[in-house]
Amino acid sequence: xxxxxxxxxxxxxxxxxxxxAGWDIGKPAPPFVSLLERPPSWLSQGKIAAFGAGLxxxxxxxxxxxxxxxxxxxAPSAVKGIKKxxxxxxxxxxxLGDILNLxxxxxxxxxxxxxxxxxxxxxxxxxxxxxxxxxxILKPDGILFGLFYRFDPADDKGPPHATSEEEVKELFEKDFxxxxxxTPNNSHGRRxxxxxxxxxxxxx
Numbered sequence: 001x002x003x004x005x006x007x008x009x010x011x012x013x014x015x016x017x018x019x020x021a022g023w024d025i026g027k028p029a030p031p032f033v034s035l036l037e038r039p040p041s042w043l044s045q046g047k048i049a050a051f052g053a054g055l056x057x058x059x060x061x062x063x064x065x066x067x068x069x070x071x072x073x074x075a076p077s078a079v080k081g082i083k084k085x086x087x088x089x090x091x092x093x094x095x096l097g098d099i100l101n102l103x104x105x106x107x108x109x110x111x112x113x114x115x116x117x118x119x120x121x122x123x124x125x126x127x128x129x130x131x132x133x134x135x136x137i138l139k140p141d142g143i144l145f146g147l148f149y150r151f152d153p154a155d156d157k158g159p160p161h162a163t164s165e166e167e168v169k170e171l172f173e174k175d176f177x178x179x180x181x182x183t184p185n186n187s188h189g190r191r192x193x194x195x196x197x198x199x200x201x202x203x204x
Contacts (some may be wrong), residue, residue, distance in 0.1 A: 001099030013075040029116055031149055031184040031197050036065050039076075040051065042143060042179050042199065049137055051099045051130075052118030056082035056092070063092040070110075074098045100129045106137045113138060115146030119170065120160035124167075131171050133147035138202050143179065144172075145199035168198065176200035 035043070045066040047124070053071035055078055062200040064071045064087075070093045071082045082094040097103070113134045122130050134144050148168060150160045167179075179199040187195050 011037045012076055015075070025157050026057065028057050030186040030188060031147060032058055032061060032116075034184075034186060035197075036062075040180065040199075041202070042146070043112075047109065048083050048112045048114050049106070049110045050114040050116075051058075051134075052116075052121060053082060053094075054116050056085060058096070058114060059061070059092060060089070063089050067091065069093065069114075070095050072099055079204055100126065100133050102133060102137060108139055110137050111139055113144040113146075114143070115148060115156075116160060117147065117149045117160065119168075120149045120163055122159075122161070124161055127167075127171055131175070135175050135202060140204070142201060143199055143201045144176070145190075146197070147184070147187075147195045148198050149195045150152070150194060152193055165196070168196075173175055175203055177203050 008187045046068070048059075048062055048067050048069045049058075050062070050069055050071045053059045053073045056071050059069045059071035059082065064147075068091050071079075071086075073079050073082070074097060076096060079094045079096045082092070087091040100122075119130060120126065121126050138144070148163060150163045151165065171177075179197050179198065179201050181196060184195065184197050189200060
């Protein structure tokens with residue numbers, strides 16, 4: 001399962017080394033807290049791959065709530081930040097790797113993929129590879145869920161790259177069905193109205 005065409009991880013590593021990760025809110029995203037306070041029928045404890053996990057706030061939160069979380073990032077400093085939590089929580093596994101080029105033993109092994117400001121960091125031309133990677137590691141009835149960011153009319157000088165509802169639906173409609181799609185009312189700061197909570201299930 002080798003998928004080529006990712007951004008240079010060195011540029012992201014420099015951001016973490018200089019403590020310049022402006023997207024990091026220092027806590028789990030409020031919509032995720034709300035999600036686990038009242039879990040939907042499609043969400044129960046299982047194995048999660050957290051894509052572009054950064055410093056791991058969301059991954060840690062789900063691990064504390066009983067999910068087995070593999071937190072994936074290709075910036076070594078980010079993974080090092082996650083490791084300080086995994087040392088005291090056997091539900092959390094840091095993984096240094098590229099989400100578009102994951103090892104073969106990840107195939108069909110996860111119940112969920114967790115998204116939070118990762119899709120928007122991928123250049124639009126590589127987004128089909130993101131969809132392919134998600135589908136390849138999910139079990140046959142697996143679910144991708146999370147917060148997709150940058151639904152706005154601004155010019156695209158990303159990352160974060162602009163996103164449209166039409167693009168997301170077009171990319172996922174072949175292999176996934178929509179379980180949930182809404183604009184959270186408790187998004188953090190300037191993200192209000194600019195992100196969508198979306199849950200996709202692999203089609204049978």
